[in-house]
């Protein structure tokens with residue numbers, strides 16, 4: 001799967017793409033990330049990408065032409081990419097949206113906005129607008145990395161153990177059950193006896209119950225929204 005990112009700050013993507021699971025997936029060729037510097041499509045001698053808002057107000061707004069030119073260039077090279085504008089006004093990302101994105105072959109173009117926002121007419125150029133949560137970032141770059149990370153780990157071969165995909169939090173619209181490893185006793189806190197019992201059916205039922213109780217207590221919203 002390919003991820004294309006249109007951004008004013010391509011250097012922000014250096015370290016996340018080198019380390020960890022994602023770095024390995026990139027090196028193995030399972031995932032391709034291409035950065036498209038928006039500045040190259042800026043206007044005039046100063047490569048301008050933003051301007052003051054019509055009607056007044058503080059801050060700057062990203063002009064539509066550089067974004068349109070960058071998108072045209074990416075789309076002509078790679079037709080069929082799913083175009084996503086990253087904005088706090090978008091649909092809020094969750095695991096079900098992540099799954100949908102992972103199915104968008106040949107891949108995604110992520111447009112990272114900056115400044116106080118992008119010109120409203122850019123919305124007409126994209127397939128989807130996404131936010132990563134109800135808080136403000138100075139730009140869409142970190143949101144793009146979050147999306148790349150979340151989508152890439154669903155691509156076959158990226159995760160070491162694909163079975164963990166079915167067990168992790170949100171896989172079934174619930175939080176994951178509590179996990180323990182050695183030691184059996186840590187500062188007087190003991191691993192639940194049932195996990196040491198070797199009774200796999202009892203362990204499965206205990207975990208299911210723990211996941212349900214934990215979700216009801218911490219994230220009741222997930223139980224009311226569950227899609228499956």
Ligand code: 6GU
Nearest residue numbers: 086087131132133137143
């Ligand atoms: Cl996608 N962009 C910005 N600038 N802030 C955000 C966001 C995106 N998602 C949450 N906050």
